[in-house]
Amino acid sequence: xYPEYMRKSIRKVEKTRPxxxxxxxxxKAIFPMMSAEERQEVLDKFHPDYKKDARKKVRIGxxxxxxxTTEVVDQLEAYSRIKPDYFDLKNPDYETDVLVIGAGSAxxxxxxxxxxxxxxxxxxTKLRIGDSNSMMAQGGIQASVRPDDxxxxxxxxxxxxxxxxxxxxxxxxxxxxxxxxxxxxxxxGVMFDRNEDGTMLTKPGGGTCRPRMHxxxxxxxxxxxxxxxxxxxxxxxxxxxxxxxxxxxLIKDENGNVAGAVLYHLENRNxxxxxxxxxxIATGGFGRLHVKGFETTNHYGATxxxxxxxxxxxxxxxxxxxxxxxxxxAVYPPQILGFLxxxxxxxxxxxxxxxxxxxxxxxxxxxxxxASAFIRECTERDLGIQTPGGxxxxxxxxPLIEKLSGPGTIKKNLPAMLRQFERFDVDxxxxxxxxxxxxxxxxxxIEINDHCETNVNGLFVAGEAAGGIHGRNRLMGNSQLDLxxxxxxxxxxxxxxxKKAKTGKLTLSHITEYDQEVKKIGIDRKHISPMVxxxxxxxxxxxxxxxxxxxxxxx
Amino acid sequence: MPKxxxxxxxxxxxxxxxxxxxxxxxxxxxYAGFQLTVGVGxxxxxxxxxxxxxxxxxxxxxxxxxxxxxxxxxxxxIAQIPFVPxxxxxxxxxxxxxxxxxxxxxxxxxxxxxxxxxxxxxxxQDIEVMDYVQALIxxxxxxxxxxxxxCIRCGLCALRCPAEIVQYNAxxxxxxxxxxxxxxxSPDLEARxxxxxxxxxxxxxxxxxxxxxxxxxKRYYDREIKTG
Ligand SMILES: Cc1cc2nc3c(=O)[nH]c(=O)nc-3n(C[C@@H](O)[C@@H](O)[C@H](O)COP(=O)(O)OP(=O)(O)OC[C@H]3O[C@@H](n4cnc5c(N)ncnc54)[C@H](O)[C@@H]3O)c2cc1C
Ligand code: SF4
Ligand code: SF4
Ligand code: FES
Numbered sequence: 001x002y003p004e005y006m007r008k009s010i011r012k013v014e015k016t017r018p019x020x021x022x023x024x025x026x027x028k029a030i031f032p033m034m035s036a037e038e039r040q041e042v043l044d045k046f047h048p049d050y051k052k053d054a055r056k057k058v059r060i061g062x063x064x065x066x067x068x069t070t071e072v073v074d075q076l077e078a079y080s081r082i083k084p085d086y087f088d089l090k091n092p093d094y095e096t097d098v099l100v101i102g103a104g105s106a107x108x109x110x111x112x113x114x115x116x117x118x119x120x121x122x123x124x125t126k127l128r129i130g131d132s133n134s135m136m137a138q139g140g141i142q143a144s145v146r147p148d149d150x151x152x153x154x155x156x157x158x159x160x161x162x163x164x165x166x167x168x169x170x171x172x173x174x175x176x177x178x179x180x181x182x183x184x185x186x187x188x189g190v191m192f193d194r195n196e197d198g199t200m201l202t203k204p205g206g207g208t209c210r211p212r213m214h215x216x217x218x219x220x221x222x223x224x225x226x227x228x229x230x231x232x233x234x235x236x237x238x239x240x241x242x243x244x245x246x247x248x249x250l251i252k253d254e255n256g257n258v259a260g261a262v263l264y265h266l267e268n269r270n271x272x273x274x275x276x277x278x279x280x281i282a283t284g285g286f287g288r289l290h291v292k293g294f295e296t297t298n299h300y301g302a303t304x305x306x307x308x309x310x311x312x313x314x315x316x317x318x319x320x321x322x323x324x325x326x327x328x329x330a331v332y333p334p335q336i337l338g339f340l341x342x343x344x345x346x347x348x349x350x351x352x353x354x355x356x357x358x359x360x361x362x363x364x365x366x367x368x369x370x371a372s373a374f375i376r377e378c379t380e381r382d383l384g385i386q387t388p389g390g391x392x393x394x395x396x397x398x399p400l401i402e403k404l405s406g407p408g409t410i411k412k413n414l415p416a417m418l419r420q421f422e423r424f425d426v427d428x429x430x431x432x433x434x435x436x437x438x439x440x441x442x443x444x445x446i447e448i449n450d451h452c453e454t455n456v457n458g459l460f461v462a463g464e465a466a467g468g469i470h471g472r473n474r475l476m477g478n479s480q481l482d483l484x485x486x487x488x489x490x491x492x493x494x495x496x497x498x499k500k501a502k503t504g505k506l507t508l509s510h511i512t513e514y515d516q517e518v519k520k521i522g523i524d525r526k527h528i529s530p531m532v533x534x535x536x537x538x539x540x541x542x543x544x545x546x547x548x549x550x551x552x553x554x555x
Numbered sequence: 556m557p558k559x560x561x562x563x564x565x566x567x568x569x570x571x572x573x574x575x576x577x578x579x580x581x582x583x584x585x586y587a588g589f590q591l592t593v594g595v596g597x598x599x600x601x602x603x604x605x606x607x608x609x610x611x612x613x614x615x616x617x618x619x620x621x622x623x624x625x626x627x628x629x630x631x632x633i634a635q636i637p638f639v640p641x642x643x644x645x646x647x648x649x650x651x652x653x654x655x656x657x658x659x660x661x662x663x664x665x666x667x668x669x670x671x672x673x674x675x676x677x678x679x680q681d682i683e684v685m686d687y688v689q690a691l692i693x694x695x696x697x698x699x700x701x702x703x704x705x706c707i708r709c710g711l712c713a714l715r716c717p718a719e720i721v722q723y724n725a726x727x728x729x730x731x732x733x734x735x736x737x738x739x740x741s742p743d744l745e746a747r748x749x750x751x752x753x754x755x756x757x758x759x760x761x762x763x764x765x766x767x768x769x770x771x772x773k774r775y776y777d778r779e780i781k782t783g
Contacts, residue, residue, distance in 0.1 A: 027783075036776065128638070130708075131596030131604045145744050151756045153778060155763050160775040168764035176760060179747040189648060189731025191700060191738060198739030209780045217704060222601060226708065227734070230727050234645050244593055266592040299597045335579050335626060339599050364782075415705055419680070420600060423624055533590065541588040 001333065001425040006434070009355045009385050013395050013432055016357035021403050024349055031362040039369050046372040046379070048292045048325060048437075055321050060517040061311050062455075068320040071289040075308050078529035079515050081248050082262055082271065084508035089251065092260060092275040092506070096122035096240070097498040098491075099261060099276035101247045101306065104132030105221070105483040106463025106490075107282035108228040113491025114280070115238035119498050122274060123232065123239055124263055126246035126283075126301040126532070130229040133284050133299050133464065134483060137221025138342035138416055140213035141484075142477035143178035145200050149210040151175040158478060161207040161366050162443075162471020165319065169450045170469045174478065174485050181484040182214060190227045191216055203347040205476040207366040213477045218342055218416045221480060245272065246305060246532055249511060250279065250313040250459070253504035257457040258313055260506060264532070275506060277498035278458050280490045281306040285442035285464040288534040291323050294439040295338025305530035306465040310446050312514045315454045318467035319444030324474060327352075327370040329438020331393035333424040338438045341396060342417060343367075343476045345433075349404040351397045352435075354383035360394075368473045371437035378436065385434060395432040402429050441479065443472050452490035458501060462490035563629040580607050580622035580633055594637035598623045603709030606636045606679075619711045621679045639710030641721045646728070653732035655694030662725040665691050667718040674712035674722055680705045684712045684722050691725055699726060700733035 002010065023030045034042065044050055055067040058076055068076070098114040100107050103125035111121045123129075144154040154175040159166055182200075186192060193201035193215050202211040216223035232239055244266045251260035251273065260275040283306030287298025296302070311317060328341040346352070346363040352370075354360055354377050361373035377394050378384030384392035402409050410418055410429045421428045445467030452460045463483045470478060518527075537545070560575040565583050572587035581595060596604030605622035612630025622635060644661045651657045658665055665688060674684035687702040703726035712722045750756070763771065 127596050128593070128602075128604050131602040133597075136597050136599055136601040145741070145747050147743060147746075148781065151751065152759050152763065155760060156771065156775045156778055159771050164768045164771060164775075172760050172764050176751060176756065179744060179751060183744060183748050186744070187735060189734040191704070191730055191734035194738055194741060198741050199743050200741045204782045209778045211782065219601075219705060222707065223704075223730075223734075226727060227731055230731060231648070233643055234647070236645065297599070299599075299602070300591070300595050334577060335582075336599075416601070419705075423600075424626075533592065535590075536582075536585040537588050537590065538586060541586070545588060 002431065003388065006385060009395070010431060012355070012357040013353055013397055016353065017397065017400065020351055020359060020397070021400060024351070024400065024404055029362065030351065031359050033362045034365060034369060042372040042376060043368060046375040047368055048294070049321065049323055051292065054292060059521050061514070062314055062316045063320070068317070069291055069323055071291045072286065072304060072307070072320055074527070075289070075304055075529045075531060076311055077518060077521065077523055078527040079518050079523070079525060080312065080511045081264070081528050081530070082511065084511045087262065087271070087273055087508060089273060089506035089508070093272040094122055094274045096120050096274065096276050098278045098280060098494045099124065099274055100280045100282060101261065102132070102282035102284060102463070102465070103129045104134035104282060104284055104463060105225045105228060105480070106134070106487040107280070108225070108232050109484050109487030110280045110282055110462050110491040110494070111232055111239050112228065113488045114495040115235055117492055117495035119495035121239045122242065122276065124242045124245050124247060124274070126244065126266070126305070127299070129241055129243050130225055131299060132225065133302060134225040135222050136297070136299065136340070137480050138218040138340065139344040139347070140203065140205065140215040140220050140477045141182070141224070141480035142205070142208065142212045142475070143182045143214060143481060144175065144210070144212055145179050145182065145214070146202055146210060146212070149212055151178070153209055154178065154212065157208050157475060158470070161475035162473050165471035167468035170448070173450045173489070174469055174482055177485045178481055181481060185224055185227065185484065188227050188231055190223050193217065203344060204364060205347055206343055206364045206370060207475045213344070213347065215344065218344060218414045224480065247309060248305070248530060248532065249508065250309050251275070251506050251508060252313060252510055253506055255504045257501070257503070258459045259503045275503065277501040277503055278460060278494040280460045280462060280494050281310055281446065281465050282463045282487065283465050287439050291439055294325065294437070295329060296439040297326060297329060297338060297340040298439070300533065303531040303534060305532060307446060308530040310454065310456070310459060310461070313456055313459065313510055315456045315459055316447045317444060318447040319472050320467070322443040322472040323439065324367060324441035324443050325371040325437035326440035327367060327374050327437050328396055328435040330433065331391040331436045332387045332434040333426065334387070334389050335424055336420065337391065339420065340438065340440070341433055341435055342414070344414065345396060345398055345401065345417065348401045348409065348413060350401055353395050353397055355385045355394070356383065366473060366475065374437055387434065391436060393434040393436040396435045397432045398428040399430055399432065441474055443470055443474055450489070451493040452486055453493065458497060460490045460494045462486040563627060565627050566632040574627060578627050580609070580625050580627055581605060583627045584622070594622065594635040600624045601707060603707035606639070606709040606711050606714070607633060608636060609633045619677050619679070621709060624679065636710070636714065639714050641710060641713055641724060643724050648731055648735060651732065653696045653736040657728065657732065658691050658725060661728065662721070664718065664720045665725055668692065668720060669718055671717060673715045673717065677711045677715050679709060679711065680707060682706055687726060688720065688722055691729060696729050697733050697737045699729040703729060
């Protein structure tokens with residue numbers, strides 16, 4: 001599958017492999033970890049967040065004056081999709097105690113716990129139920145379970161990974177509830193990998209001081225997400241589900257509390273209104289904004305909708321200046337451009353090497369450092385390999401895994417990866433993989449406290465849409481964990497809130513006001529948000545699709 | 556997409572469109588100007604939303620695959636299946652035993668399997684679907700869980716099964732029963748959950764949350780790193 005010129009470079013990788021293998025077997029660090037100063041330098045010079053036009057000042061809303069990722073600002077400084085006057089808010093189409101927006105693992109655990117705490121739940125989602133980033137996580141979920149590990153060490157790792165910007169109370173909740181989250185999931189039937197003696201199989205991840213990554217082969221996210229989805233589906237009396245109906249705006253009441261949402265049915269193009277006592281946003285992240293033109297690992301619906309609607313309703317955002325690029329996105333073959341090559345590959349011993357087969361960075365630095373080092377290798381040092389399509393990448397030497405742990409290790413531990421590449425005729429047990437950083441995760445999000453509350457009454461957030469837990473850089477395995485820990489918390493506290501909430505008259509006046517602000521700063525009426533779906537139609541085709549006016553990306 | 560890629564013709568809703576060679580079916584649909592609303596999710600082969608039926612040029616066979624993982628060929632005729640309606644019985648996992656009785660009650664259709672192997676042949680994840688159905692019929696729940704582990708619920712097996720079996724829903728039950736009842740419990744996990752509930756780490760965590768960044772930094776850079 002690899003063209004001959006790439007094969008030539010692969011032969012160099014093969015040549016240095018025995019020496020690198022010896023090093024790995026010796027148990028010594030195969031490459032020195034960077035010092036704090038070296039880390040800062042490589043970040044400043046090569047991380048995409050630090051590029052001149054990566055951020056700009058947002059001019060309206062609760063974070064006015066803050067520097068935020070440019071592509072996000074463009075979503076925030078836009079008009080609403082809807083005309084508030086069109087809606088008869090006296091007769092909402094649905095009524096519920098708790099409205100959960102988004103059906104990934106955060107939305108599911110929130111729905112389950114809200115229902116268990118007595119609330120009637122309406123779960124609405126943009127794609128098919130469960131089709132989400134949660135389903136795609138391969139590598140693992142962290143929890144300090146081993147005897148030589150503990151929540152305190154976990155706490156330190158989370159803080160260090162997040163550049164010490166994390167909100168302490170959130171980190172505390174995360175690490176202290178981690179083992180219980182695993183326990184809960186196992187009790188619901190997640191088949192976590194175990195050793196023969198029953199102890200949990202744990203692997204190291206980037207930035208962890210102990211092997212703390214729990215997995216379910218390399219379908220960890222799927223194993224978790226589909227199990228809790230099944231549980232959600234088993235409770236039709238308490239949890240009602242609406243698919244393909246993204247929330248495109250929140251509704252408030254006359255007292256300024258959130259009190260519902262406007263949904264847009266992607267198929268029949270109807271708008272529907274929901275009245276709710278409490279709302280949980282679990283819409284995930286923003287990979288499909290393709291920040292700085294990067295490819296992404298994210299699912300089709302990851303377009304920051306939750307952030308946008310919450311922001312219009314007055315919720316504050318945190319750390320929206322920081323973007324996570326996963327170091328190892330596939331760059332070849334072209335059909336899988338941007339796809340995730342799980343960090344577990346490196347956890348199992350795969351080493352990143354340049355076109356000459358030389359190691360140039362420790363394989364398990366925190367993600368932003370690792371990604372920056374890859375970019376440095378491909379740009380300043382010019383030691384990357386170019387694909388026929390014009391992308392550059394470095395090799396991730398996956399065959400080492402089998403050399404280290406025996407033949408069959410990849411098939412057993414990384415079946416998804418193996419299959420993914422096999423589909424396009426690359427055998428990762430024999431040949432290395434060409435990788436480059438890919439847009440992976442929204443480090444920041446809507447600001448919450450440890451009850452998942454925002455600064456807007458009645459509005460709760462869980463999962464990737466929330467900000468503060470991971471500071472400015474999330475470590476592998478802590479997202480899968482936060483979905484469960486904060487998903488459950490959001491469910492509990494939202495149900496509690498709903499019991500006491502008295503909803504006043506519904507209104508969309510905040511939309512009207514926000515639109516006026518947008519107009520004041522001179523934005524073209526064509527800019528509307530949330531984006532809902534990304535646009536992959538080639539320009540030449542689009543020219544033939546213009547009617548009199550073409551607005552946004554959803555036709 | 557690199558410049559000057561050769562094009563191939565694919566047929567969508569019966570009409571021909573020129574698309575770049577090497578495109579996946581999803582890529583081809585989008586290149587032709589279709590905006591996908593349903594029948595798409597992860598775009599990486601993990602969610603099973605994009606089940607698609609197609610016929611290749613000159614071939615009578617109806618084939619199936621994931622639209623995000625299947626590369627188009629010249630003359631391919633494509634139809635997306637956005638949704639496979641399927642039965643899903645309701646149960647309380649705490650009250651289901653991990654044995655054959657569960658499947659007799661909740662998925663009686665399983666026992667109608669005629670062994671035609673259509674499900675295995677169509678599975679885009681190369682799962683031995685018929686084998687896991689047979690394992691369930693034998694009451695070997697753990698085996699079915701293991702064999703079906705990589706299922707992404709695309710629905711293609713159920714779509715083509717002549718016995719109207721919903722293999723993938725039965726499989727999730729098998730996996731849940733295995734995860735909950737059949738795999739050994741981890742003593743470490745039980746012990747740690749107990750320790751935390753008893754408040755063993757409360758003091759130190761409390762101290763950390765109130766320490767200044769310098770203290771945390773020092774402890775972070777001083778911590779011992781174990782990788783094995
Ligand atoms: C390929 C990949 C691999 C990963 N691997 C790991 C890993 O190994 N370990 C780890 O810890 N983390 C991993 N992550 C991070 C991952 O865990 C998170 O991205 C996480 O799953 C987010 O979960 P969520 O529930 O917050 O959002 P999602 O799972 O993305 O769910 C969001 C949901 O909201 C819906 N939605 C979006 N907009 C709207 C709207 N307007 N209205 C209604 N619904 C809406 C979507 O349809 C979807 O159902 C990975 C991520 C990716 C993409
Ligand atoms: S077992 Fe059935 S539902 Fe699962 S992946 Fe295979 S064909 Fe799809
Ligand atoms: S397609 Fe249906 S009947 Fe045929 S082997 Fe599979 S489960 Fe049995
Ligand atoms: S879109 Fe998820 S499997 Fe194809």
